[in-house]
Amino acid sequence: MAEEKSKVIDNRPGWIASINPWVLRVVNNPERVAFVLHRVTGILMALIIMAHIFVTGTPAHTGWEAWVEEINKAQGFSLVTLYFFFFAGIAWFHGLNGIRLLLVEFFGVCIGKPEKPKPPYIAPSLKACQRKLLYLVFLLWPILWAITGYIVFFK
Amino acid sequence: MTFDPQAATRTPPKKVIFRIKRYDPEKDKTWWEEYEVETYRGMTVLDALLKIKEEIDHTIVMRYSCRMGVCGSCGMVINGMPRLACQTQISEVASEAKPVIELEPLKNYPVIKDLLTDFTKFFNKHRSVKPYLIRKNKEEVEKGDAEFLMTPEEHKELYEYTLCIACGLCYSACPVAASDERFLGPQALAYVWRYVSDPRDEAWKERLEAVDVEEGPWSCHYAASCSAVCPKMVDPGAAIQRLRSVLIKYKLGLFKKKTAKKAVIPKEQVKPKKPLPPESKLVEGVDIEALDKAPVEIPVEELIS
Numbered sequence: 003m004a005e006e007k008s009k010v011i012d013n014r015p016g017w018i019a020s021i022n023p024w025v026l027r028v029v030n031n032p033e034r035v036a037f038v039l040h041r042v043t044g045i046l047m048a049l050i051i052m053a054h055i056f057v058t059g060t061p062a063h064t065g066w067e068a069w070v071e072e073i074n075k076a077q078g079f080s081l082v083t084l085y086f087f088f089f090a091g092i093a094w095f096h097g098l099n100g101i102r103l104l105l106v107e108f109f110g111v112c113i114g115k116p117e118k119p120k121p122p123y124i125a126p127s128l129k130a131c132q133r134k135l136l137y138l139v140f141l142l143w144p145i146l147w148a149i150t151g152y153i154v155f156f157k
Numbered sequence: 158m159t160f161d162p163q164a165a166t167r168t169p170p171k172k173v174i175f176r177i178k179r180y181d182p183e184k185d186k187t188w189w190e191e192y193e194v195e196t197y198r199g200m201t202v203l204d205a206l207l208k209i210k211e212e213i214d215h216t217i218v219m220r221y222s223c224r225m226g227v228c229g230s231c232g233m234v235i236n237g238m239p240r241l242a243c244q245t246q247i248s249e250v251a252s253e254a255k256p257v258i259e260l261e262p263l264k265n266y267p268v269i270k271d272l273l274t275d276f277t278k279f280f281n282k283h284r285s286v287k288p289y290l291i292r293k294n295k296e297e298v299e300k301g302d303a304e305f306l307m308t309p310e311e312h313k314e315l316y317e318y319t320l321c322i323a324c325g326l327c328y329s330a331c332p333v334a335a336s337d338e339r340f341l342g343p344q345a346l347a348y349v350w351r352y353v354s355d356p357r358d359e360a361w362k363e364r365l366e367a368v369d370v371e372e373g374p375w376s377c378h379y380a381a382s383c384s385a386v387c388p389k390m391v392d393p394g395a396a397i398q399r400l401r402s403v404l405i406k407y408k409l410g411l412f413k414k415k416t417a418k419k420a421v422i423p424k425e426q427v428k429p430k431k432p433l434p435p436e437s438k439l440v441e442g443v444d445i446e447a448l449d450k451a452p453v454e455i456p457v458e459e460l461i462s
């Protein structure tokens with residue numbers, strides 16, 4: 003007799019959970035937004051670095067002096083300055099959040115101390131200083147990005 | 158999971174629409190079905206589900222047992238967040254402005270039928286980390302007459318991890334487990350930390366070496382959703398970070414756990430037995446100590462006849 007295969011459906015969202023923080027609507031969890039942003043900026047940085055190697059390798063064929071002159075000419079809103087501005091944005095977030103993650107993941111600090119449950123039953127790590135650092139990242143990121151934008155476009 | 162102390166006293170909307178994601182394995186079909194339920198103050202989502210099952214549709218399938226947040230059976234995604242249905246008040250998740258509650262089976266688990274998910278792989282991962290005390294001297298454990306002592310401070314360090322009821326909500330919320338089925342998951346890794354940090358456990362080296370794999374704590378990227386959804390405030394996210402930092406120290410030769418204390422016989426067992434006071438011998442000629450040793454024989458047949 004042929005064995006009946008039990009039918010079950012796989013309910014895993016897959017890689018989409020890494021780029022969409024709202025696959026689940028978990029409350030009191032800005033770390034998940036940071037996790038998604040960190041992944042997305044990491045992938046973008048990897049792509050940009052590959053493009054960067056390609057672009058900086060080009061003058062080997064066309065001549066360094068002409069290339070440096072071309073880059074120096076880039077002022078105001080050009081393709082090169084927009085690229086720098088975009089790259090600065092993702093690098094600032096990835097770097098700032100990376101420092102927070104380094105403290106949390108490798109040194110095991112800023113995650114509070116274990117405690118006995120008491121109302122309102124919020125896990126210690128969600129109210130520890132890593133959360134404050136996360137808010138600091140979200141605050142500093144746009145400020146530093148704007149300053150970089152000012153330098154890139156207007157200086 | 159944040160606890161709203163006022164939720165139980167709030168009156169929920171009189172009628173709430175439950176949108177339930179259903180799955181029929183025989184037809185291999187998934188669909189959303191709506192049910193309207195009359196509510197009352199203090200009604201939980203599980204109460205409403207049982208009301209639907211009893212009065213509207215007997216075919217709905219879900220898992221539940223204790224109805225009071227102890228067994229961890231009734232986990233499901235309620236309005237987009239993994240929660241225990243028995244611990245979730247309707248007034249917490251539905252309002253007069255939006256009297257709709259969406260119920261889905263837990264993410265990251267295979268769905269057997271409707272809201273019922275298969276926990277086999279989850280429990281296999283739980284078993285794989287040996288979630289029990291391991292002592293070098295097996296006799297101490299097998300004999301069972303000795304106690305393994307620890308100080309209140311040591312107990313405080315691991316107490317919150319002992320509260321885990323293996324409801325699987327953390328695993329359901331984990332974005333890493335969503336894409337990597339091999340990942341041990343927050344629950345199993347929190348258990349590893351619970352025993353590594355336990356001063357009574359003597360297998361910390363074996364435990365650390367067993368989880369020093371790709372699917373161990375290295376795969377965690379601290380989205381902290383596990384800690385945010387935990388109904389028992391276990392904080393598996395922090396446990397994994399502690400485990401990883403200890404693992405790094407161990408690999409660098411900088412971590413060494415204190416030697417576990419020897420098991421001791423409880424004091425009450427070694428106390429010499431005090432002689433009985435004279436007033437306890439109520440009946441003359443009856444030896445109470447002898448009666449203690451020999452069981453009382455009741456003449457059953459004699460009594461029946």
